[in-house]
Amino acid sequence: MGKIRILDTETINKIAAGEVVSRPFSVVKELIENSLDANATKIRITVQNGGKSFIEISDDGIGMDEEDAQLSFIRHATSKLSSVEDLFFLESMGFRGEAIPSIAAVSKFTMRTKKASSKTGIEIVIEGGKQISQNQLAISDGTLIQIKDLFYNIPARLKYLKQDQTEFMHILKFVYASSIAWPNVSFQLYNGLKKVFATSGNNNLEEVVSEVFTYDIFKQMRKIEYQLDEIGVTGYISLPSCTKVDRDKQLFFVNKRYIQSDILGKALRNAIATIFPSQRHPYCFLNISIDPSEVDINVHPAKMEAKFADEKTIYRAVYHSVRNIFEKGFIPTQPEPAPESFIREGDDKIVLSPQSYYKKEPIDRSFSPASMDMIFGEPVSNADHYNPLETFDYIEKKQGNDRQVASGLMPVMQILNTYLLFWHQDQLWVIDQHIAHERILYEALKEKKQEVISQELLLPETVFFDKTEEILYHEVKIVLSEIGFNIEAFGSGSYIIRSVPQFLINKNIKTMIKDIISETTEKDAGKKYNNILISIACKAAVKAGDSLTNMEMNKLVADWLCVKNNMSCPHGRPIAKTFMKTEIDKWFSRR
Ligand SMILES: Nc1ncnc2c1ncn2[C@@H]1O[C@H](COP(=O)(O)OP(=O)(O)OP(=O)(O)O)[C@@H](O)[C@H]1O
Ligand SMILES: [Mg+2]
Structure with missing residues (x-):
């Protein structure tokens, strides 16, 4: 007897599930896409434990009759494709006929569905791919799908899932993306009993963009509308004064499908290269409208990638759509009154x-x-100068006598607006002004904690967090308050910054706080604390390229000589290089 066997359906579905369903987000994505394909106008999503223990998606779409409901659990059963040619004219989100069987193979799955023309609905319960029950019941039109204990029968997969909060964030991002692509559909997202995000579905894109990015950011975004041959590019992008430390708020769509794309990312990156501060990224979303036969979505079962027949034209279309916005300059106009x-x-x-x-x-x-x-707005890398009086009083108090060391210094000289040169203890020293200052501020924050003097802002600033930022903010708020921030919640994502550590006065505090919370993903509490201090020190320190006055240079060097661990910055880069007198003498054959 031969060794080759045909696998049973349950195993096939479990294997396929590995590609279609990698985490709770993939379940939410597939089910929302099914609801959209079913012409839903309202989609409600509820998750618990980041979707690990519970996901429920209900819609008011066309629903299914009994026969279709049963067929939907069969692999490769779909109402959206009848022949291979259809693949080139795809208008639906789904087409592979494998999402439902894949999800049902790795969870406890309940489907309730009813067509408007049917008198009663049907409920099918499946566990790990096996049908448990099927009943007729009175329900409203549409479909409700409930998933409990995702991956309960694949413990290996369960282990790879991240913290609940991280999983929830992926889901939230997809709901954001869907609501932008479908402003005519009302989305409601609940985290447990808490409503986290909602759109009205009244087809007002501006309103949705404002919900997703916050109104504060929306005010600083510009509309993109561009056509190159048959390719249309629409969307919004923020101004160079409104940036983010990561690319988390960049969303790309092709024919309203949310995708991840290297080519679109690259076109955007290159388009903003000389316009945005380096290492900063715009808030942005772009939808590419293209003839479906020019793009292949069937690259991976997750349908999150796109292969374009003509990549060059796509690149050019995106590049110029963005470039155009900035090249024409901005004449500030009063935004429309908010709805x-x-x-x-x-x-x-x-x-x-x-x-x-x-x-x-x-x-x-x-x-x-x-x-x-x-x-x-204010340039992000605002060249605030070194202010000795504001910053280092505490070193004076603590290290009084040690400061004598600094008094024998030769004058300090700045070269390339980046390095400071001085003569000290028979050596020529060259130090990097940015990282030296970063070390000084870091030690100040670290040693003083409570005592890092908090100063009230003359005009309190209001910062607006979107849902993702708000969740992250709650993770770091204790650390921020310990080091001198006084931030008050004001409701609906708005927070008032009343005081900040003294050396941050005159800095772009709002951007700094948003950056800090975006960067701080560390789970370990100690590391998180430290990372926040490093991040603040780095952002507040003088930058390479900032020209300093004599007094500022002398003070920086004096402070640096007195600070702990002064040979490397908190990221580990060396701060100083020295040349001994004997070595210099050798250069000139004095010895
Ligand atoms: N919310 C829904 N409302 C109405 N019909 C649905 C819904 N969800 C699924 N269906 C039906 O069940 C079928 C199977 O769904 P499934 O997601 O497995 O496959 P698909 O959407 O056709 O393709 P893909 O695997 O690419 O998502 C769909 O083709 C559709 O006819
Ligand atoms: Mg589907």
Whole structure:
């Protein structure tokens, strides 16, 4: 007897599930896409434990009759494709006929569905791919799918899942993306009993973009509308004054399908290269409208990749769509008054309605070089100078006598606006001004904790967090308050920054806080604490390229000589290089 056997359906589905369903996010994605294909106008998503223990998606779409409901659990059974040619004219999100059987193979799965023309609905319960029950029941039109204990029968997969919060964040990002691509559909996302995100479905894209990115960011975004041959590019992108430390808020779509694409990412990166500060990224979403026969989505079962027949034209279309926005310059205009719905229900606490921003920040319509700052806001890498008086009082107090060391210094000289040169203890020293200052600030934060002097802002600043940022903020808020931040929640994602550590006065605090929370993904509490200190020190330190006054240079060097661990920055880079007198003498054959 031969060794080759045909696998049973259960095993086939479990294997296929490995590719289609990698984490709770993939389940949510597949089920939302099914609801969209079913012409739903309302989709409600509820998850618990980041989707690991519970996911429920209900829609008011066309539903299924009994026969279709049963067929939907069969692999390669689909209503969306009848021949291979259809693949080139895809208008639906799904087409492979494998999402439902794959999900049902690795979870405890319940489907309730009813067509408008049927009198009753049907409920099918499947566990690990095996049918447990099937019943008729009275339900409303549409479909509800409930998934419990995802991967309960594949412990190896379960181990790879991240913290609940991380898994939830992936789901949230997909719901954000779907709501942007489908402003005519109302999405509601619940994390347990808490409603986390909702859109009205009234086809108002601006309203959705504002919900997803926050109104504060939306105000600083510009609309993209571009056509190159048969390719259309639409979307929004933020101004260079409104950036992020990561690319987390960049969403790409092809024919309304949310995808991950190297080519689109590269076109965007290159388009902003000389316009945005280096290492900073715009908030952005772009939808490419293209003839379906020019793009292949069937690259991977997860349908998150796209292969374009003509990559070069796609690249050019995206590149120019973005470039065009910035090349024409900006004439600041008063944004349209925000629709009522921006002022969210039950938020009577909120005094800062969009209208009141306008009052607070009057917009100058004149366009002159001087108004560039206003248009682009404060440069992110604001070259705030070294301010000895603000920063290092504490070293004076603590290390009083040690400071004598610094008093015998020769004058300090700055070269390339980056390095400081001075003579000390028979050696020529060259130090990197940025990382030396970073070490000083880091040690100040670390040693002093509570005592790092907190200073009240003359004008408190309001920062707006989207849902993802808000979740991350709650993870770091204790650390921030320990080191001198006083930030008050104001409801609906708005927070008021009242005081900050003294040396951060005059810095771009809002951007800094957003960066800190985006960067801090560390689970370990100690490491997280440390990373926040490093991040603040790095952002607040003088930069390479900042020209310093004599007093600033001398003070920086004196402080650096007195600080602990002064040979490397907190990231481990060397701060100083020395040349002994004997070595220099040798250069000139003195010995
Ligand atoms: N929410 C829903 N409302 C109505 N019909 C649905 C719904 N979800 C699934 N179906 C039906 O079940 C079928 C199988 O769904 P499934 O997601 O497994 O495959 P698909 O969507 O056709 O393709 P893909 O595997 O690419 O998602 C669909 O073709 C559709 O006819
Ligand atoms: Mg599907």
